[in-house]
């Protein structure tokens with residue numbers, strides 16, 4: 001029984017969320033693995049975006065191959081917002097999963113989503129909601145965060161987190177890294193997916 005944490009990140013925020021997910025699983029005796037979706041932007045563009053330095057922190061994480069997905073019993077899929085939707089590198093990765101769809105290889109596997117945006121109202125929830133669609137086409141089972149997570153009710157400070165998935169807010173210049181509360185929700189969602197996957201594969 002193993003959970004795949006498949007992420008794309010430009011500046012490292014979603015990588016930190018992925019690490020929190022892995023920790024949440026490991027602390028509870030559930031096996032997990034982080035895989036990175038292939039970058040699709042050329043280095044010259046990444047350099048102009050100021051992302052090359054940040055990517056050194058996760059450049060050496062094992063690349064996700066489409067065929068690897070069959071090896072996992074549940075998933076966290078993590079990506080930053082691009083204009084209120086999933087980042088295109090992740091979408092490109094999903095575009096190569098047609099054969100898995102055809103064979104039904106992912107049917108019945110639970111998944112949770114992580115997203116990130118620069119601002120609190122920059123489209124985190126639209127990203128989570130629209131990104132469910134391809135996974136539902138794969139026959140997978142969506143897992144959100146339940147109302148028992150008290151951090152979802154914070155209304156006094158800027159914090160990510162949604163019933164539809166764990167989120168983080170990076171600020172326009174990327175200076176805000178995932179907060180304790182955001183990492184905790186990331187860990188809680190991964191654990192929820194892990195426990196459901198355990199029951200489904202029992």
Ligand SMILES: Cc1cc2nc3c(=O)[nH]c(=O)nc-3n(C[C@H](O)[C@H](O)[C@H](O)COP(=O)(O)O)c2cc1C
Nearest residue numbers: 009010011012013014080083084116117118119122
């Ligand atoms: C092309 C582009 C589009 C973006 N669109 C949005 C957006 O619609 N709303 C928003 O709040 N942030 C937007 N962002 C900011 C990213 O979501 C933010 O940099 C990301 O969540 C940081 O996560 P990462 O470090 O894991 O890449 C955009 C960034 C880029 C490069």
